[in-house]
Amino acid sequence: DAKTTQxxxxxxxxxxxANLPCNHSTISGNxxxxxxxxxxxxxxxxxxxxxxxxxxxxxxxxxxxxxxxxSTLILPHATLRDTAVxxxxxxxxxxxxxxxxxxxxxxxxxx
Amino acid sequence: DSGVTQxxxxxxxxxxxxxxxxxxxxxxxxxxxxxxxxxDQGLQFLIQYYNGEERAKGNILERFSAQQFPDLHxxxxxxxxxxxxSALYFCASSVVAENSxxxxxxxxxxxxx
Numbered sequence: 098d099a100k101t102t103q104x105x106x107x108x109x110x111x112x113x114x115a116n117l118p119c120n121h122s123t124i125s126g127n128x129x130x131x132x133x134x135x136x137x138x139x140x141x142x143x144x145x146x147x148x149x150x151x152x153x154x155x156x157x158x159x160x161x162x163x164x165x166x167x168s169t170l171i172l173p174h175a176t177l178r179d180t181a182v183x184x185x186x187x188x189x190x191x192x193x194x195x196x197x198x199x200x201x202x203x204x205x206x207x208x
Numbered sequence: 209d210s211g212v213t214q215x216x217x218x219x220x221x222x223x224x225x226x227x228x229x230x231x232x233x234x235x236x237x238x239x240x241x242x243x244x245x246x247x248d249q250g251l252q253f254l255i256q257y258y259n260g261e262e263r264a265k266g267n268i269l270e271r272f273s274a275q276q277f278p279d280l281h282x283x284x285x286x287x288x289x290x291x292x293x294s295a296l297y298f299c300a301s302s303v304v305a306e307n308s309x310x311x312x313x314x315x316x317x318x319x320x321x
Contacts, residue, residue: 129307140210140298140312141251148307184251194239194302195264196310198251 099124099187103202109179111208115172119185122166128189130161131196132170134181141184141198144170175206211235212313214299220319226287229316233280233301239263240282241302241310242274246295257282258304289320 102120109115121130131146145152145159147168152159158171172179184201211234221227233240242254244267253266257276268274271289276282286293296317300310 131309135251138296138315138317140212140300140314141310142210143309143311146307146309188307194258194308194310195241195253195256195266197253198243200250 099128101185101187101199103183103185103199105200106203106205108205108207109172109175111177111206112174115175115179115204115206117170117172117183117185117202117204118167119170120167121185121187124165124187125189128187130159130168131186131188132157132159133184133186133196133198134179135184135201136178136181144183175204177206177208180204180206210311210313212299212301212311214297214313214316216316217314218317218319220321221289222321223289223291225289225320226285227289227318229284229286229297229299229318231282231284231299231301231313233282233299234311236303237301237311238280238304239302240276240280241300242268242282242284243298243300243312244295245298245315246292249295251298254284286318291320294318294320 132144133141161168182201213232238259254268256264296315298315300312
């Protein structure tokens, strides 16, 4: 599975959009981009995943660049409860299923 | 609520002891995964089971073992415990489909004294 690079930390004002970047320049054609978050010592929570088209669900939007070398997770209206560590993970569709977590981005939403 | 249930929530034990952590996957999920999260290591994949069979192995110590039972629940056994085994242990489950996400439980916090 390709390696990802994320900034270690970010701040966002409450009510504003939080845009979390992820670089995955070595991604290959059969690899999906997944986003999870972990709120203080709770289990990681699935947010969204995609291959090459932009995806949106009730939690967030995932924007993947045309060359697929980077992506951005967008939380449209961040709240204090969105403060968490956000993980961007690349996983091959042929993978047995496991996810390999990196260090993630700590997002602090401030009032 | 992810639908994955882990018990117990907290466990305190002494060095040299053995413990068993239990995981009930979401209804319909055939794959179960175990992860360890300690302060200095992040989330580390330990092992995966699919329908009772071991499917993938990660950084799991020989002192640790797991199994998945016919009713699909899984147990992680940790023996000869050391102080460094203190960590959060998470279980996750998924359906058997390409690109299906994993859903995690809220973990068992193990403290070895």
